[in-house]
Structure formats: structure tokens, C-alpha cells
Amino acid sequence: MRAIGLILAGGNNHRMKELSIKRAIAAMPVAGSYRGIDFSLSNMSNSHVQKVAVLTQYNSRSLNEHLSSSKWWDFGRKQGGLYIFTPMVTADNNFWYRGTADCIYQNLDWLKQSHEPYVVIASGDGVYKMDYNKVLEYHIEKKADITVVCKDMPEGTDMSRFGAVKDDGDGRLIDMEEKPMTTDAHLVSCGIYIIRRRQLIELIEKCAQEDRYDFVRDILIRYKNVKKIYVYRMDSYWNSISSVESYYETNMDFLKPEVRRHFLQEYPDIYSKVQDLPPAKYNAGSNVKNSLVASGCIINGTVQNSVLFKKVFVGNNCVIKNSIILNDVYLGDNTYIENCIVESRDTIRANSRYVGENGVKVVIEKNERYVI
Amino acid sequence: MKMFTIYKRYDIICKLKHENVAARGDSVIKKEMIAMLLAGGQGSRLGVLTAKVAKPAVAFGGKYRIIDFPLSNCINSGIDTVGVLTQYQPLRLNTHIGIGMPWDLDRNNGGVTVLSPYEKSAGSDWYSGTANAIYQNIDYIDTYNPDYVLILSGDHIYKMDYEVMLDYHKENHAAVTIACMPVPWEEASRFGVVITDEQGQISEFEEKPANPRSNLASMGIYIFTWKLLREALIRMKDVPHCDFGKHILPECLGNGERLFAYEYNGYWKDVGTLGSYWEANMELIDIIPEFNLYEEFWKIYTKSDAVPPLYVSEEGFIERSIVCGNSAIEGTVINSVIGAGVTVGKDAVVRDSIIMKNTVIGAGCKVDRAIIAEEVRIGENCVLGVGESIPNKVNPKVYSFGLVTIGENTVIPSGVQIGLNTAVSGRTEKDDYPGGVLASGETLIKAGDR
Numbered sequence: 001m002r003a004i005g006l007i008l009a010g011g012n013n014h015r016m017k018e019l020s021i022k023r024a025i026a027a028m029p030v031a032g033s034y035r036g037i038d039f040s041l042s043n044m045s046n047s048h049v050q051k052v053a054v055l056t057q058y059n060s061r062s063l064n065e066h067l068s069s070s071k072w073w074d075f076g077r078k079q080g081g082l083y084i085f086t087p088m089v090t091a092d093n094n095f096w097y098r099g100t101a102d103c104i105y106q107n108l109d110w111l112k113q114s115h116e117p118y119v120v121i122a123s124g125d126g127v128y129k130m131d132y133n134k135v136l137e138y139h140i141e142k143k144a145d146i147t148v149v150c151k152d153m154p155e156g157t158d159m160s161r162f163g164a165v166k167d168d169g170d171g172r173l174i175d176m177e178e179k180p181m182t183t184d185a186h187l188v189s190c191g192i193y194i195i196r197r198r199q200l201i202e203l204i205e206k207c208a209q210e211d212r213y214d215f216v217r218d219i220l221i222r223y224k225n226v227k228k229i230y231v232y233r234m235d236s237y238w239n240s241i242s243s244v245e246s247y248y249e250t251n252m253d254f255l256k257p258e259v260r261r262h263f264l265q266e267y268p269d270i271y272s273k274v275q276d277l278p279p280a281k282y283n284a285g286s287n288v289k290n291s292l293v294a295s296g297c298i299i300n301g302t303v304q305n306s307v308l309f310k311k312v313f314v315g316n317n318c319v320i321k322n323s324i325i326l327n328d329v330y331l332g333d334n335t336y337i338e339n340c341i342v343e344s345r346d347t348i349r350a351n352s353r354y355v356g357e358n359g360v361k362v363v364i365e366k367n368e369r370y371v372i
Numbered sequence: 373m374k375m376f377t378i379y380k381r382y383d384i385i386c387k388l389k390h391e392n393v394a395a396r397g398d399s400v401i402k403k404e405m406i407a408m409l410l411a412g413g414q415g416s417r418l419g420v421l422t423a424k425v426a427k428p429a430v431a432f433g434g435k436y437r438i439i440d441f442p443l444s445n446c447i448n449s450g451i452d453t454v455g456v457l458t459q460y461q462p463l464r465l466n467t468h469i470g471i472g473m474p475w476d477l478d479r480n481n482g483g484v485t486v487l488s489p490y491e492k493s494a495g496s497d498w499y500s501g502t503a504n505a506i507y508q509n510i511d512y513i514d515t516y517n518p519d520y521v522l523i524l525s526g527d528h529i530y531k532m533d534y535e536v537m538l539d540y541h542k543e544n545h546a547a548v549t550i551a552c553m554p555v556p557w558e559e560a561s562r563f564g565v566v567i568t569d570e571q572g573q574i575s576e577f578e579e580k581p582a583n584p585r586s587n588l589a590s591m592g593i594y595i596f597t598w599k600l601l602r603e604a605l606i607r608m609k610d611v612p613h614c615d616f617g618k619h620i621l622p623e624c625l626g627n628g629e630r631l632f633a634y635e636y637n638g639y640w641k642d643v644g645t646l647g648s649y650w651e652a653n654m655e656l657i658d659i660i661p662e663f664n665l666y667e668e669f670w671k672i673y674t675k676s677d678a679v680p681p682l683y684v685s686e687e688g689f690i691e692r693s694i695v696c697g698n699s700a701i702e703g704t705v706i707n708s709v710i711g712a713g714v715t716v717g718k719d720a721v722v723r724d725s726i727i728m729k730n731t732v733i734g735a736g737c738k739v740d741r742a743i744i745a746e747e748v749r750i751g752e753n754c755v756l757g758v759g760e761s762i763p764n765k766v767n768p769k770v771y772s773f774g775l776v777t778i779g780e781n782t783v784i785p786s787g788v789q790i791g792l793n794t795a796v797s798g799r800t801e802k803d804d805y806p807g808g809v810l811a812s813g814e815t816l817i818k819a820g821d822r
Contacts, residue, residue: 033679033681071473260680260683270680271679272679276671276673276674278672279433279435279694279695279696280682280697283659283691283692284691285691286691287689287691288684288688289684289685289686289689292681293683293684294682294697296666307681
């Protein structure tokens, strides 16, 4: 492909509450077997973007561990490959990444040394499947300076966690607002952009000279009348992990057959780091309904409308309803869990009861675990 | 010895010994021990399951293939150079092994190498026997200049630390060490047994003895001191169908070499027959299985077919089973082993069965005691595994055990009934089933492309 990829995965999000204490947003487990960044990274790989950089900062270790080998996404190549850029101290810079534009500026050399004419910028927290080539074709056809991938949201969506976008009917972006309190726009920016490499370098350098650090505020919104910014409408599934509620909702969406078919069955695949876990095991007394169960689980109890991540142990007579149990959780006997997200590596004592009364409850319970 | 094993259990999961890392001496690579894995056999007793694939490539325990067990044992024991000898239907095996990535055997030095029979300027030949296969690959082994060679076969299910066995081999200054395990006396006559003294030195072999004098059965795992094996192979190169058990080992014993039996007491299963294959799969389902795949220690690696989780629908019910990722269960699954990407339709009931990957079981089917291979399509409302257990008319030795065996890529039309001790393979149609029934003991194998 004639583009290189940049995945912005360094930000924290306070709406993720306790879930982001120990991991980056892009490393959030999704749909039983994946992590947030797998979607953007697999899209890059499947769109034949050969050279991809992931920019990490907040809780970067969790993400770096996940990306420790690039072979799972087919980036273990002589040409191109996967680059991971964490902030570094240099002769003329000792700041952290101060924003999305600043993190690109700090790695501008990498952009300058590349030869591909275009850059695909994506974020690490989007859950979607997309061929970036189609966006690039659109970008070229429209002779755009920047193309922003957007998604039409249904009426009544809370827009305050999105970037709201308006276009002129022909696709040209005429207005954009970051996390508006109120708006009549239904179009949401997915945080995926295509831009010519030289154009990006020029804009980012100008930004840095003026001490501006944010890609959306200081480039997209500031240049909306000067540059030709176009909107590419995406019609397939898209959601972003930007709050506990949206995280819960995204995972629960995978219980719908059309979402599962789109992501898990239709070509191309989403890749993830492969752990060699044995298949899920159902002992006597297990009763699983309308749920996703990842490998390595051992189930002895009842599970309904839930997503079980890898290596979850469900004890005897447990009841789990409408919940998300993250990796490597041990649930003691007779536990009752409803409307909860149970943090990974938790150990829940026998006879416990956790119910999310108003909305989803995040359970963090680090007890001693006595298992052979 | 025992102490050492226990220490390792807690401390080292995957190790690379210094001696085993390639060292350069005399300008050649040096490995202490390399493994040669015999994976060329057909495994004809698995019937239609091995019609298109070699036995080591047959699926096991849902996501695994039989060859994963010796390969994982190798890397877990710190052996990073493995030659896999293939001959019968190698395609599936080759694609599964690839460059050895799943087992961390993609190495700059060593790693996994698939060794198939090749043409020579004179005397080109297939591998005519187990020892002959090694003889034809002496050059490969010489590249690594090993002190010891481990001979493995690709059709057993077990976890074993070959390094402990090598320590035993070195301790005894043995020429050959044979891994053996005690079997019940009444079963000893099915195996090749060894007769040893108190130190474990072998004085005699008996191949399938009528009145066994020992219950130590050979597991088909040998460590040879390479220099000695090399000489023996060259000396016996003209023996037809040269075999380790029949020719090489008796020859070594006859020459007064030191042969030792290494006693192994863990789980080991030969999955050579449909009955033992079915049984070994079912044993994985026990609450705490004797062969436990869920331990952190001594992991079994495989090329994962599917990353996605599995889905159980509102009507689905699973009990006492193991089910792989990307499957969709809408019916009932009891006491079964289900592979990746399998669909079990609404109101279907699968019981005591093995279903391999990407198979579709139509709605309303009843499946009992069946082994169903990969990519099979079963229509709606079929009944598999009914009637009495009459011996198979064509091949009673293979299709006994009261099982239904269905080969890969088979298509079964809706509404038919299939009895026990049967085998079905190929694209079958309604007319192939007289009165919609394939009676117990019948075989229905349709030739042709898929």
C-alpha cells in the first residue's frame, strides 16, 4: 500500500475509571480473546500497510507486553514492520507527549525518512473492521488534504464523548466540535485520518512552532476552512472504548450474531497475540446461555448473557448474569455476579455477591488464591 | 533423580541449557542432542480418519494435533533442533508445522526441519522402515554434530522431560536408553517388553510375548549415542525395512552394548486405534483429568486455528465437554470434545462424540458415539450411532468399539440414520442409504474428489 500507519495509543481516559489504573486503554481486553489495539493493528495488516508505528505513553508497559512480538499481526518483515515509540528524552526535548500532534512531532524523523506518499492515522481504542485502501481511494478521488473517517450515530446518542462533525452534503467537513455539551450533529469522528505525508509533516511542524499540541483542535478544527477536509462515512460496526459504559456495551455487542459474524467469521480475520491455552472445559453442573467463552476457561456454574475472557474459573453453583469477567479470574463456589465487570486476575471468595444496581459495577478484589 | 524433577517443576518451565545452545567448535555447529521425529506412518487402524492425512496430523483434544505433544515436549525439554520425517500424505502435516513458529522452533540455528524422502543419484527409495528413514538422513544429523540423538514417534499422547532421560543415559554411560513404562500384566503381551536387571540394564527383548516375563513396555522413545547409532545404521543399511525395534536394537544388544530402560510413570497413551483415540479424548473431560492440559507447567503448544471465543446461544447447553474457540453451540453437547469453528444446530444433541474443526451438525440431529473429522456437513435431523453393535463387515479390526467414524469433507444428507461400527466418507446422497438407513457394521466410502 502507498501509506504508512500511525496508531495513537498513548492517551488515558478518566471515564474508564478503575479499569485504566493498571493498563493502557488500547490494551483493554475486548470480546473474549482480543485487546483494543488488535482491531486497528489487524486492519493495518489486512490493508497491506507494511510499516506501522504505535505511539504509547500512558501505562505503556501493558501495551508493550502485548506488542512484544510483531509476528501475530504479520509485521515480522524485512520491509517495514512494527515500530513502538514511547516518549524519549533527546538533546532538544525532555517532555512527555503533550498531545496527539506533539507525539507525532516528536517522532517526525520517522515520518521524514519514510518514502510512502500517505499516512493512515488511527487510534488504539476503536473496535471496527475496515479496509483503509477504500478510504485512501476516496481521499484521492476527492483531492482532499485530510480525510476523516466518520460514523453516523442513531438519534439520541450521547455525543459528549465524541468528536461531533458536520459536512456540507458533498462530504466536505464544515464544522467539528470536540466532546460537545449539546449539538445537533449525528456524525461522529472515528479518530481515523488519511493525509499526505508531506502535508502532515508541514502541518505538524507549523503546530509545534506555535506551541500547539492537539491534532483535532489545532489541526482539524483550526484548518477546517483553509484545507480541504473530507468526511468518509463508515457503514459497518464501530465503537470506541472511551468509558466504562461504552466498554461494557462494546463487549455485549459481540453477543449479537451480526456483530460476531462481521468480526469473527467474515474475511479478513482480526489477529491477536496467541496464547496456547487449552479449549474451554465444561464440567458437570455447567449451564451456559447466550455467552461468549474464551479458551482456557473452566466452568462449573451458570453463565448467562456474559462474556468470559481467557482462563476464567467459575466455581460450583456460581451464577453470572450480564457480566464481563476479564482474564484469569477465579470465582469461588456459590458466587453471584450481575451487571459487573470483574477486573483481570481477581480472586473472588466463595459465597460472594456483587450486583451492579445502577449501571455497571467494576469489581476489583485481590484475595489470596489457593489453587493447585 | 526425583528431587531434580520436583525442583524443575517449580522453577523452570522452559529452559535452554548451555550445552544445548549451538557452540562453534571445528567450525561446525554443535548440539548436544537433537530429536528425530518419525511422522511418516499412515496409521491405517484409524480408518477413514487417516485417508487424507498422516496419523500425527490427526486432531486431538479439540485444538491440538497428535504431533503437538512430542514437539512441545522437545521445546519444553530444551531441545531446539528437531527433524520431522514425513512420507505418507504429508500436506496437512507440513502446513501445520510450517517453520515451527507455534513451538518456538523457528530458529536461526536448528529449529524444525521437515525431512521427506528424496531422489538420489543411485538407489532412490522411500523410507522403508523406521531405521532406514534415519539412515537416509544421516547428513542432516551430521550437520549438527550431536552427541546424542533422540528418536521419537509422532503418535503418542504424553508429557515427558527428555532431558531427565538424557541425564539417565549419561549417568549409565549407556549406548541406548529406551523409555519404558510398566503396563498391567494382562496387557503386557500387546507390547514389546524389555527384561532388565536391578540397575535397569536390558538383557533381553520380547516382541508381543504370549507369556510375558516382564511388564515393562517400550514406549518407542530412544536416546542413542550418535556415534554408535551412525555405525549401526551404516552397517545395516542393506537390511530390508530396517526397523529400530526389529533390527537395530537386537543388533546393539547382540554386540554387547549397554542398553538401559528408563522407567516412565506418567500418562502415556498410544492413540493407534479408534477405540484408544476416542478413549484418550474422553479422558480429557474428567473433572481433574490424569492428562491435564490446564496446568501452567509443561504447556502444549499448537498452531491455533481460531482466536475468537466460542458462543453458546440461548438454547445451547454444554456439560462435561471441552469446546474450542469460534464454535457456535445452539444445541446440546454432553460428554464430548468439540474442535474450533464447529456449528451445532438447534435441538441437536451431541453425546460421547468427537467433532473436529469446521464441521456443521444440522438442526435436530442426534449424534452418539461418533468420531467426525474436519469440514464435515451433516444435514438436519440425522441420527448417528443407533442400533446394535454388530462388527464391521469389511474391516472389523478397525471399525469396532461401537463407534461411528466419519471421514473429512464428508457430506451426509438430511434425515438419514447411521448405525454403530460404521464408516462414512465422501459426498453421500440420499440414495446411498437404503431406506434412509446405514445399518450397523456397514461401510460407505465414496471415492472421487472430495
